[in-house]
Amino acid sequence: MNLATALKAQETPRIVAAAPAGPPAISLRGVEKVYRTDRIETVALQSLNLEVGSGEFLSIMGPSGCGKSTLLNVMGLLDRPSNGEVSLGGRVVSSYRDKDLAALRNKEIGFVFQSFHLINDLTVVDNVELPLLYRTMSGRERRRLALEALDRVSLSSRVHHFPTQLSGGQQQRVAVARAIVGKPRLLLADEPTGNLDSAMGDEIIGILTELNERDGATVVMVTHDERQAAKTQRIVRLFDGRQVH
Numbered sequence: 545m546n547l548a549t550a551l552k553a554q555e556t557p558r559i560v561a562a563a564p565a566g567p568p569a570i571s572l573r574g575v576e577k578v579y580r581t582d583r584i585e586t587v588a589l590q591s592l593n594l595e596v597g598s599g600e601f602l603s604i605m606g607p608s609g610c611g612k613s614t615l616l617n618v619m620g621l622l623d624r625p626s627n628g629e630v631s632l633g634g635r636v637v638s639s640y641r642d643k644d645l646a647a648l649r650n651k652e653i654g655f656v657f658q659s660f661h662l663i664n665d666l667t668v669v670d671n672v673e674l675p676l677l678y679r680t681m682s683g684r685e686r687r688r689l690a691l692e693a694l695d696r697v698s699l700s701s702r703v704h705h706f707p708t709q710l711s712g713g714q715q716q717r718v719a720v721a722r723a724i725v726g727k728p729r730l731l732l733a734d735e736p737t738g739n740l741d742s743a744m745g746d747e748i749i750g751i752l753t754e755l756n757e758r759d760g761a762t763v764v765m766v767t768h769d770e771r772q773a774a775k776t777q778r779i780v781r782l783f784d785g786r787q788v789h
């Protein structure tokens with residue numbers, strides 16, 4: 545092994561776990577995203593080909609404005625690419641209607657955002673139940689699943705608190721509980737530790753790692769933090785909307 549290869553190997557700290565047989569969790573082919581406003585055209589993503597294996601834990605890194613959030617939103621079916629094809633678990637979703645995309649997203653994808661996005665007027669457990677309101681199930685079953693999710697993030701003692709009564713790290717744990725309450729196969733996190741100190745950030749990464757390793761969730765995380773990214777199986781770097789390696 546020459547020095548360059550050795551250094552590169554060092555950058556990838558863990559061997560990627562053998563992906564289970566079957567289609568990739570997400571596959572992007574020739575994806576482009578152009579934002580057009582009256583005067584300006586911004587190319588946020590270009591010529592992007594990316595496959596995320598089922599059961600993988602991947603981070604996306606790159607400077608501010610390089611398209612990381614756009615990429616995550618396209619992967620999460622929150623936004624449609626201007627060109628190219630997106631497949632989720634082997635299904636090409638480009639031709640899906642908005643309503644069907646929303647249903648698929650609700651069932652199979654959990655999101656975590658930098659600024660938590662909790663509803664401050666609702667208690668912790670009510671926040672976590674929210675994604676389940678779109679499904680047919682009894683109130684009792686919703687509550688059971690929400691409490692189970694809160695237990696996974698060690699917040700069983702805070703279920704009747706309001707978000708503003710919690711620390712930032714606890715609020716992000718509530719957001720993670722909300723993301724996993726519907727048992728999605730895919731978790732997408734956009735700078736989930738960006739507003740947290742490093743100890744709280746480590747806790748969140750620990751929870752995401754456990755969901756990946758123990759529950760087999762596919763996790764894609766945008767981060768600015770090399771230390772957190774190094775804990776994941778693979779790093780994809782973007783620059784000006786393109787993958788650099």
Ligand SMILES: Nc1ncnc2c1ncn2[C@@H]1O[C@H](COP(=O)(O)OP(=O)(O)O)[C@@H](O)[C@H]1O
Nearest residue numbers: 579580586588607608609610611612613614615
């Ligand atoms: N809704 C939008 N309308 C117009 N331009 C946008 C929109 N969202 C993002 N952009 C532009 O697309 C580029 C990529 O943005 P973004 O994906 O948010 O980058 P990052 O998350 O890496 O900081 C930026 O130049 C940004 O200004």
Ligand SMILES: [Mg+2]
Nearest residue numbers: 612613614734
């Ligand atoms: Mg962003």
